[in-house]
Amino acid sequence: MKIRVLLFALEFYRAALPGYHYEFPRDHFNHPEFQTEWWYYTGNLRDTQGRRFGFELTFFRQGVDRGKEPAAMWDVRDVWLAHLALSDIDGGKFLHTERLNRSGPGLAGSSLAQARVWNGNWNVQWDLRTNTQQMQAIDPRFSFKLNLRALKPPVIHGLNGVSQKAEGLGRASHYVSFTRLETRGTVVLDGRTFMVEGLSWMDHEFFTHQLDAAQSGWDWFSLQFDDGTELMLFRLRRKNGTADPYSAGTYIDARGQTTRLARDTFSVTPGKLWNQYPVDWIVRVPSLGIEVELTTRLPQQEFESKQNRYWEGAVEIGGSRRGAGYLEMTGYAAPVPSIIKK
Amino acid sequence: MAYQKIFYRLILRPLWRERLRSALMVATVALGVAVVLAIELAGEAAAGSFRSSVETLAGSGDFEVTATGGVPAEVLARLVLLPHAFKLRPRIEDYAVIAASNRVVPFLGVDMLADAGANPGNSGADEFQRGGSIWVGKDAGWKPGSRVRLTVNDGSADYTVRGVIEGAGEAIITDLAPAARLLGRGSNLDRILIDVPPSRPADQWESILRAALPDGMTLAPRGARTEENRRMLAAFRWNLRVLSYIALLVGAFLIYNTISVSVVRRREEIGVLRALGATRLSVLGAFLSEAACLGLAGGIAGVALGRVMATACLRLVAATVDSLYVSSTPAPIALTWAVAVAGIAIGVLVSVVSALPPALEASRVVPVEAMARGRRDHDVHMHRWRDLALGAALAVAAGLASRQPPVAGKPLFGYLAVLLLIGGAVLATPALVSVLSRATATAAGRIFGVEAMLASRSLAGSLRRTAVLVGALSTAIAMLSAVGIMVGSFRQTVLLWMEDRLRADLYLRPAGPAGADRHPTLAPGTAARLQRIPEVAAVDQFRAYEISYNGLPATLGGSDARIAGRYGQRPFLSGARPADVFAQLPGRDHVIVSEPFANKHGVKRGDTLELPLGGRRIHFRVIEIYGDYSNERGYIIMDRGTLLKYLPDPSPSNVAVYLRPGANLEQGRRAVENALAGRKVMVFTNRSLRKEAIRIFDRTFAITYALEAVAVFVAIMGVAGALLALVIDRRREFGLLRFLGASTGQIRRIILFEAGLLGLLAEIAGVALGYLLSLLLIYVINRQSFGWTIEFHWPVTVLLSALSIVYAATVLAALYPSQVATQLVPIEVIHED
Numbered sequence A: 001m002k003i004r005v006l007l008f009a010l011e012f013y014r015a016a017l018p019g020y021h022y023e024f025p026r027d028h029f030n031h032p033e034f035q036t037e038w039w040y041y042t043g044n045l046r047d048t049q050g051r052r053f054g055f056e057l058t059f060f061r062q063g064v065d066r067g068k069e070p071a072a073m074w075d076v077r078d079v080w081l082a083h084l085a086l087s088d089i090d091g092g093k094f095l096h097t098e099r100l101n102r103s104g105p106g107l108a109g110s111s112l113a114q115a116r117v118w119n120g121n122w123n124v125q126w127d128l129r130t131n132t133q134q135m136q137a138i139d140p141r142f143s144f145k146l147n148l149r150a151l152k153p154p155v156i157h158g159l160n161g162v163s164q165k166a167e168g169l170g171r172a173s174h175y176v177s178f179t180r181l182e183t184r185g186t187v188v189l190d191g192r193t194f195m196v197e198g199l200s201w202m203d204h205e206f207f208t209h210q211l212d213a214a215q216s217g218w219d220w221f222s223l224q225f226d227d228g229t230e231l232m233l234f235r236l237r238r239k240n241g242t243a244d245p246y247s248a249g250t251y252i253d254a255r256g257q258t259t260r261l262a263r264d265t266f267s268v269t270p271g272k273l274w275n276q277y278p279v280d281w282i283v284r285v286p287s288l289g290i291e292v293e294l295t296t297r298l299p300q301q302e303f304e305s306k307q308n309r310y311w312e313g314a315v316e317i318g319g320s321r322r323g324a325g326y327l328e329m330t331g332y333a334a335p336v337p338s339i340i341k342k
Numbered sequence B: 001m002a003y004q005k006i007f008y009r010l011i012l013r014p015l016w017r018e019r020l021r022s023a024l025m026v027a028t029v030a031l032g033v034a035v036v037l038a039i040e041l042a043g044e045a046a047a048g049s050f051r052s053s054v055e056t057l058a059g060s061g062d063f064e065v066t067a068t069g070g071v072p073a074e075v076l077a078r079l080v081l082l083p084h085a086f087k088l089r090p091r092i093e094d095y096a097v098i099a100a101s102n103r104v105v106p107f108l109g110v111d112m113l114a115d116a117g118a119n120p121g122n123s124g125a126d127e128f129q130r131g132g133s134i135w136v137g138k139d140a141g142w143k144p145g146s147r148v149r150l151t152v153n154d155g156s157a158d159y160t161v162r163g164v165i166e167g168a169g170e171a172i173i174t175d176l177a178p179a180a181r182l183l184g185r186g187s188n189l190d191r192i193l194i195d196v197p198p199s200r201p202a203d204q205w206e207s208i209l210r211a212a213l214p215d216g217m218t219l220a221p222r223g224a225r226t227e228e229n230r231r232m233l234a235a236f237r238w239n240l241r242v243l244s245y246i247a248l249l250v251g252a253f254l255i256y257n258t259i260s261v262s263v264v265r266r267r268e269e270i271g272v273l274r275a276l277g278a279t280r281l282s283v284l285g286a287f288l289s290e291a292a293c294l295g296l297a298g299g300i301a302g303v304a305l306g307r308v309m310a311t312a313c314l315r316l317v318a319a320t321v322d323s324l325y326v327s328s329t330p331a332p333i334a335l336t337w338a339v340a341v342a343g344i345a346i347g348v349l350v351s352v353v354s355a356l357p358p359a360l361e362a363s364r365v366v367p368v369e370a371m372a373r374g375r376r377d378h379d380v381h382m383h384r385w386r387d388l389a390l391g392a393a394l395a396v397a398a399g400l401a402s403r404q405p406p407v408a409g410k411p412l413f414g415y416l417a418v419l420l421l422i423g424g425a426v427l428a429t430p431a432l433v434s435v436l437s438r439a440t441a442t443a444a445g446r447i448f449g450v451e452a453m454l455a456s457r458s459l460a461g462s463l464r465r466t467a468v469l470v471g472a473l474s475t476a477i478a479m480l481s482a483v484g485i486m487v488g489s490f491r492q493t494v495l496l497w498m499e500d501r502l503r504a505d506l507y508l509r510p511a512g513p514a515g516a517d518r519h520p521t522l523a524p525g526t527a528a529r530l531q532r533i534p535e536v537a538a539v540d541q542f543r544a545y546e547i548s549y550n551g552l553p554a555t556l557g558g559s560d561a562r563i564a565g566r567y568g569q570r571p572f573l574s575g576a577r578p579a580d581v582f583a584q585l586p587g588r589d590h591v592i593v594s595e596p597f598a599n600k601h602g603v604k605r606g607d608t609l610e611l612p613l614g615g616r617r618i619h620f621r622v623i624e625i626y627g628d629y630s631n632e633r634g635y636i637i638m639d640r641g642t643l644l645k646y647l648p649d650p651s652p653s654n655v656a657v658y659l660r661p662g663a664n665l666e667q668g669r670r671a672v673e674n675a676l677a678g679r680k681v682m683v684f685t686n687r688s689l690r691k692e693a694i695r696i697f698d699r700t701f702a703i704t705y706a707l708e709a710v711a712v713f714v715a716i717m718g719v720a721g722a723l724l725a726l727v728i729d730r731r732r733e734f735g736l737l738r739f740l741g742a743s744t745g746q747i748r749r750i751i752l753f754e755a756g757l758l759g760l761l762a763e764i765a766g767v768a769l770g771y772l773l774s775l776l777l778i779y780v781i782n783r784q785s786f787g788w789t790i791e792f793h794w795p796v797t798v799l800l801s802a803l804s805i806v807y808a809a810t811v812l813a814a815l816y817p818s819q820v821a822t823q824l825v826p827i828e829v830i831h832e833d
Helices: A002-012 B002-018 B020-050 B073-078 B114-119 B125-129 B178-185 B202-212 B223-266 B265-276 B281-323 B337-363 B369-372 B375-401 B412-448 B450-461 B463-501 B526-531 B561-567 B579-585 B595-601 B640-646 B665-675 B686-729 B731-739 B744-785 B796-812 B815-822 B825-828
Strands: A036-049 A050-064 A078-088 A093-101 A106-113 A114-121 A120-128 A132-138 A142-150 A173-187 A192-208 A213-225 A230-238 A246-253 A258-261 A267-272 A283-287 A291-295 A302-304 A308-318 A321-331 B063-066 B087-098 B103-110 B135-138 B147-152 B155-165 B172-175 B191-196 B216-221 B507-510 B537-548 B552-559 B590-594 B610-614 B616-628 B635-639 B654-659 B679-684
Touching: A036 A142, A036 A173, A036 A308, A036 A321, A036 B579, A050 A114, A050 A120, A050 A132, A050 A192, A050 A308, A078 A106, A078 A114, A078 A173, A078 B552, A093 A302, A093 B114, A142 A192, A142 B579, A173 A213, A173 A230, A173 A246, A192 A213, A192 A321, A213 A267, A213 A283, A213 A291, A230 A283, A246 B744, A283 B125, A283 B412, A291 B087, A321 B552, A321 B590, B002 B265, B020 B281, B020 B337, B020 B665, B020 B686, B063 B202, B073 B191, B073 B202, B087 B178, B103 B178, B114 B172, B114 B654, B125 B135, B125 B172, B125 B178, B125 B635, B135 B147, B135 B635, B172 B178, B191 B507, B216 B223, B223 B265, B223 B281, B223 B337, B223 B375, B223 B412, B223 B463, B223 B552, B223 B686, B223 B744, B265 B281, B265 B369, B281 B337, B281 B686, B375 B412, B412 B463, B412 B744, B450 B744, B463 B640, B463 B686, B463 B744, B463 B796, B507 B665, B507 B686, B526 B537, B526 B654, B526 B665, B537 B610, B537 B640, B537 B665, B552 B561, B552 B595, B561 B579, B561 B654, B579 B815, B595 B616, B635 B640, B654 B665, B665 B679, B679 B686, B686 B731, B686 B815, B731 B744, B731 B825, B744 B796, B796 B815
Parallel strands: B103 B172, B135 B155, B552 B635, B590 B616
Antiparallel strands: A036 A050, A036 A192, A050 A078, A078 A093, A106 A114, A114 A120, A120 A132, A132 A142, A142 A173, A173 A192, A213 A230, A213 A321, A230 A246, A246 A258, A267 A283, A283 A291, A291 A308, A302 A308, A308 A321, B063 B191, B063 B216, B087 B103, B087 B147, B087 B191, B135 B172, B147 B155, B507 B654, B507 B679, B537 B552, B537 B654, B590 B635, B610 B616
């Protein structure tokens, strides 16, 4: 059954296979030949008075139809979903919202020619010359306008251009990150404008079929240490409660050199629970001398989407290194939806 | 003397003793109130709370963007990028015909994907993308899984109901993609609804939006369309409302008459009571209380009856609104407490006001005078010439009022003229009755015998009572004939107009009921296929669009001017020949407009109209105005080529087919039907189209006839009640006649003759007044409200049959009173006192 679904998908879409030749900036934008694609922005910001904010802005694309007929204006070939959240850490508030669109006359999309990724008026406009990005997101309750500048070149995760997620050829994604984006701008909340600055992280993944049926969700960490290094880890959980052997990570040193971390080189240990979610963690990478505790001041950073529920939130780092990061936990309160899992 | 005692002696006892008369009075008030209430409720449901039916699911949006011929998709793309927290809802709006019931329902394309984000439970993209999937409003009554056959434009197909949507009325809903494909909309939308956040005032948002929109887009506060429709319907509702007050007016006359009769009859009692110490005020109070009680009972019954009648009215009113103005789904009839209380208050008020003159008279009865009879009748005798002069003065005033222009689009002076004329006629009635009944008395006696003579004398003798009765009945007859003459003239005018206007042999339009604001289209290749038929000489394609001009809805159309010029017969209002005018249309920004359009917007020949078309604002010169009776919204017509230049959709809304001279109509028709190859198209021959048009015309005026009928019914009922009172009042006289040897047959004949004479007088006065009123209706009220030129015609057959029925009913109404009179026992009545 699963195989048939895979074969069906592959009739219209490409799988993420080793040896993919990356070319930037082209590969920062759309890959309609893959069924699923996302552009994931998270960040920790502080205003001039020290008030802390976290943000998430994610653009998802899911191919739903690759028929041979040329698409008419309103035909839905891709569903564009976007998630937006603001964590008002010191205000104790988590605000989130989502929207769905079709490409239509340009309602949502990702375009190299226009150098932007957008869903309505949530958009990221790139300046390809200076490698900076202008981000804008607007909700009736809050909005922000941020300028993101990459301090390090993009990181390609995994081996040979693919980040393997499960056993089998093509059960993988092409996974690229900007791990250190210097961020400045304004956040408007409850009619007040805050001048903010901080660090953001951007993930871009595209694939056709990655998880397998025995996997129930994942815990994903993006940690930015004060010493100029970053750590990305993901732990895939199996339905029987064990960690999947395909869990992996990447360490980026201060100069941008990357080290791939296999399953047996790190450990992540869940701590205190908020609802079903373990919001405190201990992360150990013995080979790098990393042993840090992750905590959050705002445990309610659960994104309740119409299609899905997951926890995505700003965390603080203490221990052998200090810093801030983002933590994502899926498959606890609700199964990972088909749009992501396919 | 205690007030309660006076009230009991003067009012309650007689009321109970004459239960039938009391019941008739209550019924009179009830019917009057019921008609007013029914029209108000039905009008409100059909038009007042009116929203065009495509407004379903529109929610409470703040602004809307529309454009003639559609809003390009790029406009939406531009708006979604604006850095403001707007909520945008693009829509494709049209109509579908449910094949099973032939009902027209809104067919909406909405962004079901974006809505899926807002509504949990709405699944992913695949389901609504599937062809043949529809969602339906709850009122449609279908369950998920039902199969429904729909005709959209000229195509018919089966659809599966995937879900039911709350608050969507009867609408059929699909996603934008299948809707655009089915309706051939390409990438255009019909409307974008915009919700704005409350962080700025509305006018700031409006200017921000306006700046973002390209030329040719119409930005309006939401509900502007509803407002426009409301304005358009205002005149229609006004006239309907005024018509509904006729029954009440007639009722008022009858209450006045009934109370007058009872005052006259109870003079002796009043005199006795006054002699025993009752004050004037308490006598006045007693009679007014009687009227108030009757009015209250009538009002309550009227509210209940009105609620029932409203349902029937609503069907008629909604049909008229739909065929003449705009597609609407009537709201449920809402009888609020406020309306109910107002209805009861009207009943009480009308009743008390009508009773005031006789009650005042009663209070003036001097104790001593009580014994003297007939003095009051003498008073009327004395004043009838003075009243006649006053009536003539009122008529002159009516003539002056009829020359005044409308006030705020309403023919207020026209209505005033109608009231003045009716008032004048009522004042002139006593003189007329006395002259006519005296004149006929001898003649009647000679021809019909002594009973007729006695009847005439009796009418002339109790002049006051007779005059009021004749006044009430003739007012009802006058309104009946006036409206009859107006509608008949209108009908004849339309028939003549169609004769000139409809020159083609066959007319085609997409299947389903027609509506003034719905323009379903035929497949674009239709005309080309028809032209290949050997019998066909020419094919004129007409395309219509809904537009808004100067805040009022109108229809923009394109027709093949060369063909119209070749076949057109009817000269333009200026007298210009069709061939000359139509030759000036092609290749130029020239238009002709219909007379209702010209009247409504004050447009004259040579004026310039600015219309937003195809993303630009174009100036068109009005070269002629043409007479048109097809709808009240008004037309702007240009050459098809010009229309296509700005709005390139080639699908026609209607097609007119001219056959070659000598071609067989039946053969031509069959060939046309064959060429349509299974499309859902209605083919009318010239004759059947005219028949259809006149059927719609008659349906439109059905409500008018119904209102008239109620008014006449009230009047006849009043006549019956009055005659009954007359009989009871004159029972001594009848007893005496019997005593003197009159047979029961003779007594019966006297009363029937009285009724017949009363009816005759009322009809003579009514038709004369009706003729004058019809002139006001045709040349003042209609022109100022609707802007139609109606040629005067006497609808002889309709009028004669209506008057005969009324006459027969009047005489029949006398049957029961005459029966009562024959049953009086002579000895008993004579010894009553």
